Structures are given as structure tokens and as C-alpha cells.
Amino acid sequence: MRLKALRPYGLSLVIVMAMTMGLWLLRDFLTLANFTTLFLFAVLVIAIWQGIGPALVSAFVSFVSINFFLVRPLYTLIVADPRDLLDLVVFLVVAVVGGQLAAQAQRQAADARQRAFEQEILYRLTRDLNQSMTAGEVHTILTDTLWRDLSARQVQILPEAGGSIEGSEAVHYVLLQVGETVYGTLCTAFLEPLSAGQQQLLNACASQAAMALHRIELNERALRTHQLEQADRLKTAILRAVSHDLRTPITVIKTSASNLRQLLQQLSPDQQLEIAATIENEADILNDLVGNLLDLSRLQAGAVQLNRAANSLEELAGDAAARVWQRTGQERVRLVFPEDLPLVEFDYGLALQALSNLVENALRYEAPDSAIELRGEIGGDEARLAVINHGPNLTPEERARITEPFFHGKQGKTGLGLAIAKGIVEAHHGRLQIDDTPGGGVTFVIVLPFNRKEEAQHEAQNPGGG
């Protein structure tokens, strides 16, 4: 280390000696003004190249060398001509001052370069950190920067405050901290001790990383809060439903049953039948509602296990249409399917429930003498099943909120059917699209992801006999 620090001085001495020797050979042709100018040049070069110390040393050595080797009488420090003495003194002053100025300018330029380099590193780091979404990404980005730009030998990020790193190299510990919160400790090892500037850079990198970790934590917290809020809204909706929608059928069932019990003698057989039918009907409504509530809460909790298989959309639509016939005795559904629509992956039971809910909703707003339309098609990597109604249009606000549980719109209340349909479609990584029907009405489209596969058109090899 010591020798290394002395090298610039040795180097400047060598330069001065070499110049002295060269000029000594030419001493008969040159004047003192030539000597001082050339030495001044050398001192400035040394100042810019090697810094202020070597410059000062070379200035003094030059002064002595000129005096001893080049100014008459030679080989003494005596100066014959007083004008030469003036030249020499002026040389010394100019060399010292000039050397200092040159070295200073050079140092400032170097500092500016270093700062620009550090800012570039910090800028890149900040940019990458701003795009990071997880703590793991932040760690990787920070580690990469320290390896690449600061030439760290070892980088570790420990989850807690404190910790240590093996090795005899220069080790630095920096807390990743924002305010009171510590996100870990950054341990770095370098081959050489860091300069003050490098240490500052290391600290700046660490604090940028800590801020990124802080931002990610805040984002996660906001997301959790949003989820909780949604769950809370659902709970409120369910409570409202329990107090009204569940109680109505229970009240009807209880009144009907107690009428039967207390007034049986006075009731005509027709009235008795009517009351029994009411009880059965209201129990069905109650059963649907409880089933829907259970399904919706399972869907929202992500607790639904999909029983996915290659299924036919046409078969699904046929099932939904047949149910409408069974319930109403009318052909109120028109099926429009291309020949050879390929099979699509979905859970048949759940999809049937979603489609039935959409069909029921569409029929509610369809004129009694008109039919809704179920239309299936494949487009690109999507399978689409449209439920087309020709009733009134939705306002933009209704369209945005119609799939919320128990949404109250101008045209009445939606209950849970549409919310469940949406939940089921989304559980399939699909989406429930709501469009206007050309000419008036609402079209709900179940859009499911579709992978085109080999068509399964397989005749049996040995059609089983018997």
C-alpha cells in the first residue's frame, strides 16, 4: 500500500530527471526561457495526470534541477545573472500555482464523472424497482445492481435486522428501512474497502430498495382491504336477503300450515289443495334461495371444485330449453347452433346452472308471445353462448351493476341468479359479457376459453355385439 502511494512521486521524479538530461544535452542551443517553459509544461501534465502532491514535488525538483544543471555557473546552486534568478523564482511560483489549479480542475472533472455514473446506476435501479411487483423481484434487482455496478463479491439479503456474512473481505451491513419498519438487512462484501462516495451509493441503493418493498407492502394491503370490502358488501347483501327474501316464503309456509291445521274443517277440498300447493311452491323458492346463497358464497370464497370435461354447448342449451318447456309448457326458447360445433371444456352441472339463471332472467323481460334465443359459436380461442332477449335495454348504470347480488334496478330486483352465473363463468376463466340486442333487448354472452383439439369423431372398433 505504501509503495503504491509513492509511485506517482517516483514517476514525476523520473520525468523531471529525463527532461533535465535531455535539456542538458541541448544546453548550448536553448535559453533559460525555453527551459522554464518546457518544465512548466511537464509540471502541468503531472498535475493533471497524477494529482497535486506529485505536481508540487516536481515543481520544486524542476526548480533545483534547472538551477543546478542548466543555469550558469553549471553544477552549483549559485545564479550568476540576477535576471536568471528572477526567471527561476517566477517559474517556481507559476509552477506551484498552475499545478495546483490544474490538479483541482482535474479532480472536479473526475468527481463529476463519478457522480454521473452513480446517478446512472441509481436511475436504472429506481426504474427497475418501480416495475417490480414482489419482494423477491426487489431482492433480485438490488443484488444484480450491486454485483454489476458496484462489483460486490457477495450479496445477501437477510429477512430480519442483523446477521453476518462469512469472509475476510470488506463487509458492509445496511438496514432496508422505511420509517420504523425494517424490511431486512443488506449484507455486502467487497474486495477493497469502499470509498466514502461508494458507501453513499450503497446506502442510496439500499434505501431505494427499501422504498420499493414499502410500496409493494402498501399495495398488498390495499388489495386485501379491497377483497375484505367486497366480502363485506356480499355479507350485507345476504343479511338484507335473509331479513326479507328468506322470511317471505317462511311466513307464507307457516301461515298456510297453521291455516290447514286450525281451519281444516271449514276449508273446501279445493282450498286445502291450494294451500298445500302454496306450501310446496314456497318451499321450492326457499330451497332455490338457500342453494343460491351457498353457491355464491362458495364461488366468492374460491371453494368451488370444477369438474371440467369436454362438453357440448348445444346439449347444455337443449337442457336449459327443455326445463323452460317443462315449467311453462310453451316453446319460449329458440336454439341456433351451427352443425358440428366442437366440444368445449367446462363443468356441465355448474354451466347449466349459470345458463338456466340467464335464461330465467331473459324470459322475465321477454314478451309472453315471443321467444328468447340461445346462440352458440366458436370464434378464435373463445367459445360463446349468447342468451338473447328482446325486451327493454339496460341503462349504462344498470349494465355495470346488474350482476351484483340483489341489485335493485328500474326494472326490478335481480336476486342472486346473475351474480352466480357471473361467478360460475369466471371460475372457468371466462367472462360474462353484456351487450345490447340489435333492435332492443339485452344479450348476455357466456364466453369460455377454447382450445381447438383433434375432433373426437371415433367410430367404435368392435361395435359391441348382442
Add this chain to the structure above:
Amino acid sequence: MKLKILVVDDEPQIRRQLEIALAGYGYDVVWATNGDEAIRKTAQLSPDLIVLDISLGSEPDGIEVCRSLREWSKIPVIMLSVHGEDQTKIKALQIGADDYVTKPFNVQELEARIQAVLRRTSTEAAANPKAEVRVGDLYIDLANRIVRVAGEEIHLTPTEYNLLRVLATHPGKVLTHRAILNAVWGPEYGEMDQYVRVFVNQLRKKLRENPARDVRYILNEPGVGYRFVNIT
């Protein structure tokens, strides 16, 4: 003589209502409250049919009871299940249950299933099964492999015909996708359930089903399989 039905359910209210309803339809009803009692009473009383709840609230459950019954008895079993338990329904059918009804059910519907299962088990035992099937506009001559819809002969491929035959010879019975695949394509087709769906689709078009008017011969059991309409 009255047919005897064993009702197995752990809920006394449901047991009581089933007893009233089935007695009303003219059956002799006996009951059991848990799986062990169900097996014991089956052995002692030899009922003609068992209505068995899948979840009995204690071990063994309905599935276990059915499995151990099938080790020594062919007595018809109708399981009571809950909405959404498709895999349980498939399992029940695989271990030998004859049918299932989903709670809450209409008693009329349960009675229709009981009738269908009893009729099926008695015809299966008979030496000469029917040589033809008639339902709605559909006519199948099993001996000569002829299919007609509204009097017009329909051309089916061998696989389509076999599919129709397998379904139509089990009217009212749920057949799982896997069972149909095995019967028509053979066990080496393993898990290619989608063949069944594609061919049922084709077959339906040829049979001119119209679901919008509920004109159907092959009914879906969502998540489980297919059921040929009941022939009464």
C-alpha cells in the same frame, strides 16, 4: 301382496314423511336410522327395495352400506343425495346403486323412480327381454336393427346404433359416461368420455329431438351421464 320398502334416513321428520307418502302409494314401509341397522333389517325383513340416504350422519354412510349390501344382495337401491354431489352420485352408481334422487324431491318423482327400478329389475330377470322399443315418435326393432322416427326409417352408423341400443334397453336408468363408453367402445377406450358426448349429439340430431319442446329420448344427468326416457 304389498311391496315392502326399507327407508334408511337419520332424520326422523324425513323418515316420517316418506312413510306417510309411500304408505299412501300402497307400499309397506319399514325403516332404519343408521347403516348397521339398515344391513340387519335387510337381512331380516328382505324388503323389495331400499331408499337409502347417502349421508347418514354416522359410519357407515350410505355408500358403504350399498357396497356391503352388494356383496350378497341384488336388492334394488335408490340413493338420496344432495344437489351438487356429482362425484358421489357417480360413485353410488358404480358400486351398484340402481338410481338416485336429489333432495329436496317431489314424492311423486321418487315414486316414479321406484316404479321404474322395480319394473326394470323384474324384466331383467325375465328370460325374453322385449324385442322392440316404442317411445313417442321413436321405434326401435332390436331384432332387426331397424330404427324409425315418425314412421320414417333412420340410417345410423354401427356405433350410433349400439349407443342407442345400450341406452334404450335400460329405459329410465342412469348410465354413467364411463359405463356407456365401456359398453359401446370397450374398456380399452379408458377415459375418452368425449366420444360419448359427440355421438350422443349426432344421435340426437338423427332422432330429431327438439329440446325446446322437450321432445327428447336421451336425457342428461348433469355431471353423471345419460338416461333414456322412461317407457311407461
